[in-house]
Amino acid sequence: MRPADLASRKQAGLPITVLTAWDALSGALVAEAGADAVLVGDSLAMTVLGHATTLPVTLEEMLHHTRATARGLASSCSPGQEPLLICDLPFLSYQCSADEAVAAAGRVLKETPAAAVKLEGAEPETLAVIDRLVRSGIPVMGHIGLTPQSVHRLGYRRQGNDAPSQERLRRQALALQEAGCFALVLEHVPADLGASLQQTLDLPVIGIGAGEGCDGQVRVTADLLGLTSQQPPFSPPLLQGRTLGVEALRRWIAAQEYPAQEPPTAPATRPATPAAPHC
């Protein structure tokens, strides 16, 4: 899957699914599940690295997690059949200057198999950066609405709650399209705004907490699997993965403490993982 294939899916009226991943295990999981695109989101700062916000994660860490995720995709898919791999540009890797943004995004494309980057916001400086990246041959996914890198200014509140702020988001979405973004993440805004931007824009609108009328949906996989201690209200878990995991491990620990039977005399050999392609 290439960045332009997402627009083809929009034109064909096909839904687009994007899931986050952060390592080879989660990458293989979401590829096997059939995601069209895999985002190594900077949410991994919170879900995987234990930070309180997305701000501390570094470019080096994003490169490391993107390479690991790519290995997971390669292990699950036939060559050329992998989902599109997108890497988030972390806080301060693109805000200081267009030159630094090109250097950071260029490292993503040179040093990992990712084919695109995502960055947040649509202020005039950010639009200039996106224009420069796109003209340098770097596909960019935009992200507006709730933008976690601006948590200290906007919090995690729903955005676009009144007519003026909806109008501002519309202008930003159009400007991102004009700057050359190949797709747009729209986070935590009213559903009618999501549906109306899906109609207005040529580029695919990928929603999270933006209603069902978008061209596609993106979710943080750790939230969907119920692995994080708290999920955002617009992303309820599909299963209680954390509770299930803890309970299973507790049962295993208890069985070691009070073995029901003698352990086998010969050590069991670990079966090899089959390398069957799933996509």
Ligand code: KIV
């Ligand atoms: O970092 C991330 O996981 C994201 C998604 C919420 C879209 O940006």
